[in-house]
Amino acid sequence: MAVASMEQIPEPVALEKRENIVIRLLRNRKFAWGSLIFLAIGLSAVIGGMAVEPAQRRTGAYPQKMAPSTESLALIMGTTTLGQSVSVQWTQAVPNSMKVGLIAASIGTVVGALVGLIGGYFGGKPDAVLRIVVDVFLSVPSLLFLILIASLLRGVGVTEMALIIGAFAWAWPARAVRSQTLSLKERPFVRVAKLSGMGNLEIIIRELLPHMFTWLGANFLNAFIAAILAESALSIIGLGPTRDMTLGIMIYWSLNFGAIIQNMWWWWLTPVVTLMVLFLSLYTIHLGLDEVGNPRLRSQT
């Protein structure tokens, strides 16, 4: 659903305005705060993960079912039924979940942009076929295919999971980029480029692609959220990378051991709150990006 808001690519921003886009982004409060929170979560997990000894990851390394205490960083989020430290698990889960988002969103955005640009620019039969494929992909919930494939490929790792999710993430950007390409390629500046002897590939890369950067960035964030969502959804129903640790897998084990009815709130609440803060921060970054890339919105929000 996150992508549904992006049906229309905003009008391209004039070139001279785009040059200082990095500065304008950093000056945007939503973008700055969102990025800060996102980076804080990611960095603290990575740094914490480097401090963790392999022995601390083992089952039974700590007393069982301990409520959070301030004795040590490993106990700050309590321990599980199997005597694992929740905070140690967290330092593995956050980077892994982010990895899933990063890989899947990159695949989806790059492949989607390519398909949309090439289909929209060249048209003809390949475009017609691609359009039907995109329509089919969009009319079927990818989670269903993901459940099917993940249930057959039991025991996938984090990377495989990310690749599978990414394979279903390109249809939306493909459709949006295609329709934007259709309208852009009729504009005078493309005709001028053609008359001045630019090749098709050069026109696509130098004339069309730059107009879509803001939109593609926003789409990347949406796809990032959607991928982490898909991973945790699959994990919760038992199809995740159960040998690794992700935020979804943390929820899976906590629910499996009945953490809610045993009042071990620290176990299930840690991944749940982390996911919510991650999503909110990504969504805030997205809003900031929208405001900078689409100035018409700024006065209204």
Place this chain on the structure above:
Amino acid sequence: MSAFWKYLAGRFLIFIITVFIAVSVVFFVPRYLPGDPLSAIYAKLGNVGGGATSEALVAEYRQRFGLDKSLIDQYVSFWKELLQGNLGYSIASFPTRVSFILRQAIPWTVGLLTFTTLVSWVLGSLLGAMVGWSDGRSRVLRTLVPIALVLYTTPYYILAILLVFLLAYQWPIFPLSGAYTLGADKGWNLAFAEDVIRHGALPALSIILVSLGWWFLSMRSLIIAEKGQDYILWAEAKGLSRRRIFWTYAFRNALLPQTTGLALSIGHIIGGALITEAIFAYPGLGYVIYTSITRLDFPVIQGAILILIVTVAAANLIIDMLYPFIDPRIRFGGDRQG
């Protein structure tokens, strides 16, 4: 052929192709991916029976599931059986047919989804339109925006977990799981209806709250976009009442993309509901898929997924067919990009 019929034929083609691809994927993917769908059975039988008897049983299974025939024969008979509504047998509870298991689950999913989708879509669209139209002059309406934002960014299952904790564990107002009290007298009586509503309240609430946030935000931005249009200015200049401009101009025009949104997110709604059902052990298709995953019951998983994909595609087709009644441009053959 008029533009209207051309449009319908195009949509119908997409529907047919979607169903065809879904069936083919469900058929071919298990056969080309590493891991025989029956390998789980081997392991299971090896544990229980051991030795020669298990091999004979596996051969029996192979024959019964048609795995000893050629791929094309299997594919053709797969289609034949499907068209007769036969989805094969469950592996985990063998002589039970997949269609029997699914038939028991479907009413729960359909009931839960129809109710929650209608409530959240209607409520979210109305609230969003009002807030967008009012320009944030009302303080009460203005506070709805951040609430909707938080709800929208919250995944279904997270809200479900929080609601279980708060309203079923901390303050046990609603039951933890299931769709009715086990052993209850199932039938069309008031006591059972009350029981079903009490059990369905939490799953329904978690789905409604999350999708409400989305419909609210999307309608709000649609109305804001409509407000800047020339025809609204013109209607104002004509001296029409604000109420009339809102209902017959802005709201009606914003309703079309909002309906498109509904069509596009039906798949997403179903996906989210599956996970919610799994968390609440609500006996719909999502819970069936969840239990089948733990029992490695592939025919049931495939059957459930197939039914869901066909349903989503059919729902999209129906909504596409309703468009012409909302948007006259399609009915009379205007241009429509995309």
